[in-house]
Amino acid sequence: MDTSKRFKSNGGCPSIQCLVNREVLCQEPAQGVTTAAHRVEKRGATPCLFGQGGTCCRNCNMGPCQIIEGVEEMIGICGATASTVAARNFARIVAAGTASHSDHARETVLAFIATAKGETPYEIKDTLKLRRMAAWLGIDPAEKDIQQLALEVGETALAEFGKQEGSLHFIRRAPQKRQEIWQELGVVPRGIDREVVETMHRTHMGVDQDFRHIFRQAARCALADGWGGSMLATELQDIMFGTPVPIRTVVNLGVLKEDMVNITVHGHEPVLAEALAMAAQDPEIIAEAKKVGAKGINLAGICCTGNEILMRRGIPIAGSFVQQEIALTTGAVEAMVVDVQCVMQSLPEIARCFHTEVITTSDRAEIVGATHVPFDHHRALEVAKDIVRRAIARFPKRGKVYIPKAKMDVVAGFSHETILYIQGGRFRASYKPLNDNIINGRILGVAAIVGCDNFRIQDEVHVELAKELIANNVLVLTTGCAATGLGRAGLLSPEAAELAGEGLREVLEAVGCPPVLHMGSCVDNSRILIAATEMVRTGGLGEDISDLPAIGCAPQWMSEKAIAIGQYFVASGASVVFGPTFPTTKSQEATDHLFKEMEEIYGARWFLAKEAKDFASIMIDQIRQKRKALGLDK
Ligand code: XCC
Ligand code: SF4
Structure with missing residues (x-):
């Protein structure tokens, strides 16, 4: 079977809400290419029913x-x-x-x-x-x-x-x-x-x-x-x-460059991406790129690999999970280099419609139609250079290109250590200023918006929710693809502080922080555990994470990892709201355990919500309840 036909045949301009994604898919280079956006459109909003609600065995x-x-x-x-x-x-x-x-x-x-x-x-x-x-x-x-x-x-x-x-x-x-x-x-x-x-x-x-x-x-x-x-x-x-420190960079598909060899790094493990970043700066490699008519090598991240190198090196992010295929349909990507997790099997098929090479690198993950270049940290630079050279060789074969203008400035790099540091510098660093501002009510509480984005959800639920939270003086922490989405919307820039409520805005402007703090990739949700622990240790907000006026959410969760994260947050005392569906809902008893009994056992529980406004009202209400229990509000 000629599989390129399968992906080249239907395509067309899908009715997706995200403007930049739609913009790219409606341009000439993308014509005839089928992506997940098209597949969702074709199948309708209802996924396959088997297994839904968790009671099929x-x-x-x-x-x-x-x-x-x-x-x-x-x-x-x-x-x-x-x-x-x-x-x-x-x-x-x-x-x-x-x-x-x-x-x-x-x-x-x-x-x-x-x-x-x-x-x-x-x-x-x-x-x-x-x-x-x-x-x-x-x-x-x-x-x-x-x-x-x-x-x-x-x-x-x-x-x-x-x-x-x-x-x-x-x-x-x-x-x-x-x-x-x-x-x-x-x-x-x-x-x-x-x-x-x-x-x-x-x-x-x-x-x-x-x-x-x-x-x-x-x-x-x-x-x-x-x-x-x-x-x-x-x-x-x-x-x-390197532990991340505040860093300015840009996100969205507009970070791809017309006059450079574009290499997107996708997946999760920074060991590969770090080596590619080194190779891309090698003068010898840059000279080779120039020889084929490019100005240099442009590295751009996708998914959590993107977050890793954005946090530590300020390398721009081209896209979140839902943008991986769309990045290829710009026609401007010479190589998409992937390792593990959240990599769509459709990528090599889409790449066949262009000059793009999809390169798998992990011994744990190969894809039919992709080139496998095994990565080995002992030979990291050598392998990385080999990969970059493969991309350079593709550059002269580029066809029609459409790179959207959309890109947004962001400030990222908010590791727990950075958050500590900005609260008093090197010698007086502590979480006391944050705790004090929560106690005096300038900041109502802290919320984490984490996890994936998802083709089944068309709304910009992350953005709407974040805006609602900060308007209510809730400081927002973010990781994963949610962070990329919030970055696209401009919420990771200090200027966005003007969208915050009065109390929060005052605090943010004093330190020059964005209202939404990008804490990294999905494994970096562990930074949130440490930050929460530090808030407890600092005093004035109870004795345990479950006492804090804090709550997490993953409004567009897609991967199994998100559920593991939710469960460890709840077991650690931080409630979470997930949506738009939940994997146990066809069993009342099981769902009651997660949504009620866990509260009695762990002092935290799961919630389910669909729309941004429902997420916001649950989260603000929970934060208010914790404040009351601490005696901060009446
Ligand atoms: Fe994957 Fe981490 Fe989800 Fe994005 S947020 S879709 S897990 S890349 Ni982790
Ligand atoms: Fe097997 Fe029992 Fe599961 Fe049915 S419910 S598939 S019998 S384990």
């Missing part, structure tokens, strides 16, 4: 069984009830999400160890953080040279994956009261891999069949993500590539 070959709660004969052949099946499916989503963040972390740790041994082009950049992390990992940093200490940190970090007993080291970074809750419940994660494996085992046919007990393991597994895999990824990446 295909965990054994007596099934699949579709279970309808309340209908007595509608239980599984094995007797499984709707709540058991919903809990099992939910736990498996969490396990997949945890596995993804953590396998990324494993790759980081391996590169980190190799770097400590001097076997990669990377360095140990943040030695202060190295020492701090050493202490959290139970290593005495005194009198060790940097390479030696880094090696010990790397090896201890690696052991976190295979540990069978005890608890993950970073668990001790949580507020004391939170740790006690986890101890009592028996949800302290032992080893990262163990929690994922045990979750898969317990959800196999005929093992764990009490839905509450399954949900408890889902919490333990998720905590192994938030305080384990994700946190290790963030911290070791920071040590190796």
